[in-house]
Each structure stands twice: as structure tokens, then as C-alpha cells.
Amino acid sequence: MGIDIRKAAPLDAAPACNLLRRSIEQGCAPDHCGRPDILDTWLANKNPENVAAWFASPTNHAIVAERDGELLGLALLTQAGKLALCYVEPGALRIGVGRALLAAVEAQARAWNIGKLFLHSPASSTTFFERHGYANAGQEKSCFGLECSLMWKQLDADPLEADAKRKRFCNCSQ
Known part of the structure; x- marks a missing residue:
């Protein structure tokens, strides 16, 4: 009963x-x-035609999260990070x-050699992104008029390698 992440398909748009x-x-x-x-204003461009175009754009990476065939989430990364x-x-x-979507998006960003991701987060989501390593760079008004936090995260080339670097090593004899 896990969460499956896959590339968004045209039939997913609606x-x-x-x-x-x-x-x-x-x-x-x-x-x-x-x-x-x-x-x-926030909802104005959220129609099936626009979503289908966003999913189809070659400069976007759109993914969906499902469990037992039910759509539970979606994420879209641009090649601009x-x-x-x-x-x-x-x-x-x-x-x-959300955690599964974020991990998949960050993996794609690394595959595209994107070193830093950014987003605009409404207040209700800011803590989620902070828990996942995103820094809050302050408030900005979004294109739809809401005050949002500008969030960003520097990506390590290989998350396993980064975890190894963070661990302390003991040089004492075994």
C-alpha cells in the first residue's frame, strides 16, 4: 500500500x-x-488544457503520486530549477x-545538473519545505497576489555521498 510516483501522462491532466x-x-x-x-486569480489558470500543456512541455518534468490507482498528488519542476x-x-x-514527490523532483533536478531549486510557498506549506532542507529567503508577493515565502535548496550531487560526509568518523583502533 505504498505511494507510487510516475511521470504525468496526458490523461492525468483533468x-x-x-x-x-x-x-x-x-x-x-x-x-x-x-x-x-x-x-x-490563483485558480484562473488551473484548467485541464493548461495542465495538459504544462505536462507536455519538454522543459518541464511533471510527476504524479498514486496509491491503489487514486491520484494523491502532483509536482512540476522546470529546467530553470x-x-x-x-x-x-x-x-x-x-x-x-509530499515527501515522495519532493524526493522524485530533487532526483530529476540532479539528473538535469540543477544545483539549486526554488519555489514560492504559501504560509501553510512553508514548514513542510523547511523540514526538507529548504531555506526561507523571505516574503514575496506571488503572481496571484498572495504573500508567499521564497524557498530554496542547494542540492548535493549525490545525497548518499552527502550523508556520508555529514557523519563523523572515529580514527581510533578497532
Whole structure:
């Protein structure tokens, strides 16, 4: 009953769009507080046609998370190192979906030789990204008018190698 991560397919566009909209409307409710000026602008480009175009772009890496055939999350990385989307179904929060998506996106970034990722995070998600090694560079107004945290993370070339470097070694005899 694990979480499966796979490349987003064209047929995923409509259900992914629905997930995006639910996540923003419900999961991000503390951020937009139901304000139509923010919510309507945030949702304006979240339609199946746009999502399909984002998934199809050769400069994007779009992935989805599933469990038992149910779509639980999606993420989209650009070749510029921007994590443009990272959303989880509101009912699937805190079960590892976001962590799995983030790990897959970071692996792709390393494969593309991207050394640093960045994103705009609403307040409700900032702690999640900080727990996963992202630094908060301060507040910026997003393109849809919400104050967000500009988050970034320097990627190590090989996470296993980085873990080995962080461990302390003892030179005493065995």
C-alpha cells in the first residue's frame, strides 16, 4: 500500500487539475482565507488544457503520486530549477505523498545538473519545505497576489555521498 510516483501522462491532466483546485481551495484555505481576489486569480489558470500543456512541455518534468490507482498528488519542476507545482490531495496530507514527490523532483533536478531549486510557498506549506532542507529567503508577493515565502535548496550531487560526509568518523583502533 505504498505511494507510487510516475511521470504525468496526458490523461492525468483533468484529474490533476481537479486535485490542484481542491488543494488550493481546501488545503490552502488558511492562506487565501476565501478572499475572491486571491482565490479566483490563483485558480484562473488551473484548467485541464493548461495542465495538459504544462505536462507536455519538454522543459518541464511533471510527476504524479498514486496509491491503489487514486491520484494523491502532483509536482512540476522546470529546467530553470523552479518547483512550479507541488500539491497533495487534502485528504492525503501527512502520509508521505509530499515527501515522495519532493524526493522524485530533487532526483530529476540532479539528473538535469540543477544545483539549486526554488519555489514560492504559501504560509501553510512553508514548514513542510523547511523540514526538507529548504531555506526561507523571505516574503514575496506571488503572481496571484498572495504573500508567499521564497524557498530554496542547494542540492548535493549525490545525497548518499552527502550523508556520508555529514557523519563523523572515529580514527581510533578497532
